[in-house]
Amino acid sequence: MNIGEVAEKSGLPAKTIRYYEDIGLIRPLRHDNGYRAFRPSDLHKLAFLGRARSLGFSIEDCRVLMALYEDETRESAQVKALAQEHLTQIDAKIAGLRAMRETLADLVDACHGDARPDCPILKDLASVVK
Amino acid sequence: MNIGEVAEKSGLPAKTIRYYEDIGLIRPLRHDNGYRAFRPSDLHKLAFLGRARSLGFSIEDCRVLMALYEDETRESAQVKALAQEHLTQIDAKIAGLRAMRETLADLVDACHGDARPDCPILKDLASVVK
DNA sequence: TCTTGAGCTTCCAGTGACTGGAAACCCCAT
DNA sequence: ATGGGGTTTCCAGTCACTGGAAGCTCAAGA
Numbered sequence: 001m002n003i004g005e006v007a008e009k010s011g012l013p014a015k016t017i018r019y020y021e022d023i024g025l026i027r028p029l030r031h032d033n034g035y036r037a038f039r040p041s042d043l044h045k046l047a048f049l050g051r052a053r054s055l056g057f058s059i060e061d062c063r064v065l066m067a068l069y070e071d072e073t074r075e076s077a078q079v080k081a082l083a084q085e086h087l088t089q090i091d092a093k094i095a096g097l098r099a100m101r102e103t104l105a106d107l108v109d110a111c112h113g114d115a116r117p118d119c120p121i122l123k124d125l126a127s128v129v130k
Numbered sequence: 131m132n133i134g135e136v137a138e139k140s141g142l143p144a145k146t147i148r149y150y151e152d153i154g155l156i157r158p159l160r161h162d163n164g165y166r167a168f169r170p171s172d173l174h175k176l177a178f179l180g181r182a183r184s185l186g187f188s189i190e191d192c193r194v195l196m197a198l199y200e201d202e203t204r205e206s207a208q209v210k211a212l213a214q215e216h217l218t219q220i221d222a223k224i225a226g227l228r229a230m231r232e233t234l235a236d237l238v239d240a241c242h243g244d245a246r247p248d249c250p251i252l253k254d255l256a257s258v259v260k
Numbered sequence: 261t262c263t264t265g266a267g268c269t270t271c272c273a274g275t276g277a278c279t280g281g282a283a284a285c286c287c288c289a290t
Numbered sequence: 291a292t293g294g295g296g297t298t299t300c301c302a303g304t305c306a307c308t309g310g311a312a313g314c315t316c317a318a319g320a
Contacts, residue, residue, distance in 0.1 A: 262320085263319090263320085265318095266318105267314100268313100268314075269312100270313090271312095272311090273308100273310085274308080275305100275306100275309100277304100279302100279304080280303080282300090282302105283298100284298080284299090285297075286296080286297070286298090287294105287297095288295095
């Protein structure tokens with residue numbers, strides 16, 4: 001398979017696939033003309049990567065997950081620990097965003113949003129120091 | 131004021147303050163020795179920026195917000211529109227993270243996390259194609 | 261006075277995970 | 291032979307910093 005076909009099947013942009021090769025996540029073969037020659041296993045890996053990325057795992061996490069996936073002697077506890085850690089970070093991110101959202105929503109509500117210059121949003125931003 | 135004092139008072143790292151000067155968000159004066167000479171108004175701007183950044187506004191948004199703040203003829207509707215737009219994006223981000231979180235939490239729950247290699251998390255990641 | 265150490269300066273490079281674009285090569289159909 | 295689409299590499303840019311190196315300045319202590 002050429003990169004275009006793999007891109008379509010995996011749902012990843014060709015650019016991203018080349019990048020994944022650059023950083024060593026996949027190692028497709030090459031045709032005589034220099035084109036990348038993807039095996040079904042490469043496509044499989046890319047799909048795995050795409051799914052893991054869509055769950056928010058970092059590239060380095062993905063590297064570890066792929067290694068675990070390919071390691072028959074893995075312990076599911078290793079995978080679970082990684083996922084649990086990631087889940088914790090997602091929760092932290094959500095909490096941060098929710099706090100932002102609260103404050104911002106209050107400010108937006110408080111702003112009358114008309115032609116006058118008076119604005120509680122700017123007032124808040126300016127109020128932190130003096 | 132030198133940069134160290136301003137950093138402490140604004141809560142921003144000195145590196146960040148220099149960066150903000152680089153990109154034209156502030157324009158502190160200079161002492162004869164080359165040190166930056168911050169006026170109270172510079173500190174005020176930095177605090178404004180820090181607060182806006184902490185609410186998740188992009189640097190470009192901050193630029194606009196500062197301009198609006200300094201523009202006596204602004205209309206609060208302009209500020210509100212910007213904040214509203216930002217709020218919408220935060221909501222989208224939260225929704226995305228929550229979806230991730232849901233899926234991931236289910237997978238973590240399903241994984242027994244012991245010494246055996248069998249793992250629903252890896253199974254999910256690998257299941258997208260094929 | 262000399263030295264030390266902290267604080268300041270600039271500049272360059274790296275982060276994460278791509279993404280855009282340029283120039284050139286390859287293949288297939290007309 | 292030509293045209294168009296697919297592919298290649300390489301370089302640069304994104305966003306908002308952050309780290310580090312090399313060198314200058316300043317205030318305090320011996």
